[in-house]
Amino acid sequence: MGERKSWDSKRAEIMSRPGAGAAYEAARTRFELGEAVRLRREQLGLTQSELAERAGLKQPAVARFEAGGTMPTIPMLERLAEALEMRLSVQFQPLREAG
Numbered sequence: 001m002g003e004r005k006s007w008d009s010k011r012a013e014i015m016s017r018p019g020a021g022a023a024y025e026a027a028r029t030r031f032e033l034g035e036a037v038r039l040r041r042e043q044l045g046l047t048q049s050e051l052a053e054r055a056g057l058k059q060p061a062v063a064r065f066e067a068g069g070t071m072p073t074i075p076m077l078e079r080l081a082e083a084l085e086m087r088l089s090v091q092f093q094p095l096r097e098a099g
Helices: 007-015 020-043 048-055 059-066 074-083
Strands: none
Touching: 007 020, 020 048, 020 059, 048 059, 048 074
């Protein structure tokens, strides 16, 4: 049986593959956007179905988005922001050094 690797060494191995860093960042972005929408929806006491209706979407689309399963377009983010009684703000930030 092969030697077991630590999570840190396994992650380093995966991240060393071409394109892994970009894919990781895209997944992080999807997760953070979905989490922000879910938290605001819960603050407003809305169900996924109610948010979907306000934004002109279907409930499964909201569920996928909140789970980080889709990368939204700017128009979709604008619709969600309005449905969540918020204003969309898009900004560029400096890259953080890898920690």
